[in-house]
Amino acid sequence: MREFAVPPVVTIGDAASLTDPVWDNAEAAPDAVQFARRTSHGWVDVTCAQFRDDVVALARGLVAAGVEPGDRVALMSKTRYEWTLIDYAIWSVGGVTVPIYETSSAEQVAWILADSGATACFVETNTHALAVAGERDQLPALGEVWQIETGDLDALGERGASVEAAEIDRRRRAVGAGDVATIIYTSGTTGRPKGCVLTHRNIYSDIANAIPGLNNLFRPGASTLLFLPLAHSFARLIQVGVVTARARMGHTADVKNLVADLQAFRPTFVLSVPRVFEKVYNTAKQRAHGDGKGKIFDRAEAVAIAYSEGLDRPGGPSLAVKLQHALFDRLVYGKLRAALGGQCTDAISGGAPLGARLAHFFRGVGVTVYEGYGLTETSPAVAVNLRKAIRIGTVGRPLPGVTIRIADDGEILINGAVVFERYWNNDEATAEVLDSDGWFHSGDLGELDADGYLTITGRKKEIIVTAGGKNVAPALLEDRLRAHPLISQTLVVGDRQPFIAALVTIDEEAWPKWRASAGYPETDTVADRRDDEKLRAEVQKAVDEANKAVSHAEAIKVFRILPRDFTEATGELTPSLKVKRGVVHKTYADEISAIYGG
Known part of the structure; x- marks a missing residue:
């Protein structure tokens, strides 16, 4: 057994909460730029003072709507400024944010809302609103649902005009480090999502102790463009870090135009x-x-x-x-x-x-x-x-x-x-x-x-034990295979089998250029060519390179090219792009069986 500990450089006091930096920044540097909002006219800056005022306005609306300390409020949206605004407004009234991936199915949405006992919910689009509406009969605790795209946030702010701003300050100060900040449901590569209960101390301690060692990233004057889903804890921590360090952050969920967005925003670091x-x-x-x-x-x-x-x-x-x-x-x-x-x-x-x-x-x-x-x-x-x-x-x-x-x-x-x-x-x-x-x-x-x-x-749980008793960790082989420009995803198999094999998918963006270089018609799909000698020879190069990292007993002996890529929509990938091994094993059971002569 080996153990290694690093003593804390920051200890979070019992009275601290994740909203403290918002108010501290507004007082210390009201005109400093904290966010950039994407508009039809380009990026528009939001100062520290403006952000605090936006948070207070929405928080007053939440109080007017009856949200009480400890209430769970769900949030289903792509990464955008409003996601961060809603998150901090919920925290400011003592509420608990329950993120939901915007790609979640109606069944997943219903489960998270029901299991968390959410009393209110923010959604982004009509599709999201319909997904919630279709499950209302299973959600007795759920009250109001607000939609970002239809202007409900502005209406909620107006509704809060009757609530004194001092009430938000009172609510915020009543929140302590030990109070629950969020319940994040794991996207889960297997089984039903479980709700991870995280306190203000959990998250604040994490980022406060990370910032000193990453002060080249988290500092005033630094900037980042966040494009990962904020429903994921990784992106959420960066959000908190940017606010804590008073850096500048923009949001985008348009991955197809990511390069153009990066060139326009010009971040100093990315996640x-x-x-x-x-x-x-x-x-x-x-x-x-x-x-x-x-x-x-x-x-x-x-x-x-x-x-x-x-x-x-x-x-x-x-x-x-x-x-x-x-x-x-x-x-x-x-x-x-x-x-x-x-x-x-x-x-x-x-x-x-x-x-x-x-x-x-x-x-x-x-x-x-x-x-x-x-x-x-x-x-x-x-x-x-x-x-x-x-x-x-x-x-x-x-x-x-x-x-x-x-x-x-x-x-x-x-x-x-x-x-x-x-x-x-x-x-x-x-x-x-x-x-x-x-x-x-x-x-x-x-x-x-x-x-x-x-x-x-x-x-x-992913360790493969071959019929010969050899323990094989698939991650090393899979990572090296994905390094090849033509390969998108891969899954190494071989549990209780005589040898190791792999399922491989072809990158849809790389396919047209490779197909043209091979001299094949534009109409040819991966499914048409997956047994083609030229294509298999190209993938074999990646397999040979991957096999250099392991022993002969751990090496990939056989591979099969699948007719299509893994996607989140078809259930093989989580929202954070992890392969759901169980789903792939089930979907491609015949392919795996064929490898081993079944």
Whole structure:
């Protein structure tokens, strides 16, 4: 058993709440820009004082509507300014925000509203409103439903005119660190979502202890464009961090136009999941090869990685690498940074492993990606690489105030103020993961090195045991496969089978260019060509590369290309783009059976 603890640098007092920075900022720097709202005329700034006033106005409306301290108020919307505004207004009256992914099915919406006992609900669109309306007979506790797109927020603000602003101040001051701030329902790769109960102390402690080590990101004058769903705890923590540090934040949910939005907003840092970084890299590489500049890009890539690796050695990169790096900075790297707006020098990645090669590539290009680790139950961040403590290939050291222990079976155990209180209405599930000493049993497997850096090696429930008794962690193989420009998603299989195999999907954006280069008609789909020798040879290259990371017994022996990609709409992906292994196993049972001669 190995254990590593980092003492807290900030301790949250009993009277503290997540709304404190909103009022503090409005007093200390009323004219500082806190947010930028997207309008038809471009980005419009919102100052600290304006944001506080917007929060108070909406909070008065909530009081007028009968929302009481402790009431659960659901919020179903894409990432937008109003999401953040509603969140802070709910907290300001002592309420509990219950986020719902805007892509959730009617059945999921009904479950979260019913299980949480939500007394009110904000939705964004008519589709969302209809989803709630169709389940009203199952929701006796649910009162009013307000729709963002129909101007209900303005109407609610007007309704609150009869409520004294002093009442909001009284309500806000009555909220303490131990009070519940939010119930976040895990998107769940298996089973029904469970509601993670997080207090103001949980979240505040997490971000307050992270900011000192990431003060190059979280500081006045910094900015970020948030595009991940705010219903996800990872994005939510960044929201709180931006407000706490008085940085500037914009919101967008239009991922198709993300590059244009980044170039217009020009953030200094971004938050993302590995899949987005993979797409940025793969798109750039594919475009360079398509334009006849493949050799230049490949050389620039190798130099970027060598330069980054050199930063970790005494003396730094060699003179030769530095000279080549300076050349490629003008020819290649600057263009890649321009795709992120030209000012972005840092990024935070979580949700899944990024991979050392990709991390070195981006750092070599001039965008340092700080990989971290956490779970909804831990508010969520428990470890992250920091500006002065970074070790690529790991997820960093425990954040201040967090203790990480590796159990005898390799499971990661977590203790500290970030650990959640309980699952809502589910004592049995709580007892399964939270022991009597306050240790949270993550279900993830990992290793701690002598300096306290954590490496994630797999997930207990995902470990594959072959018929020969070999334990295989699929994540390593899957991550390396997805690094190939043509591959979108993959699932490694082989539990109780004689060998390891993989299901592979083709990236829909990369497919047209590859199809043209192979000389096939524009009408050909992946389904038409999935057994094609040229396509299989291309995927085999990725398999061969992935197999270099494992022993012969763990290597992928057979793969099958699936006719379509995994999507959230078809149920194979969670909203945070994690593969739902159980769903894929069920949907493609025949494909898996065929691999093993069933």
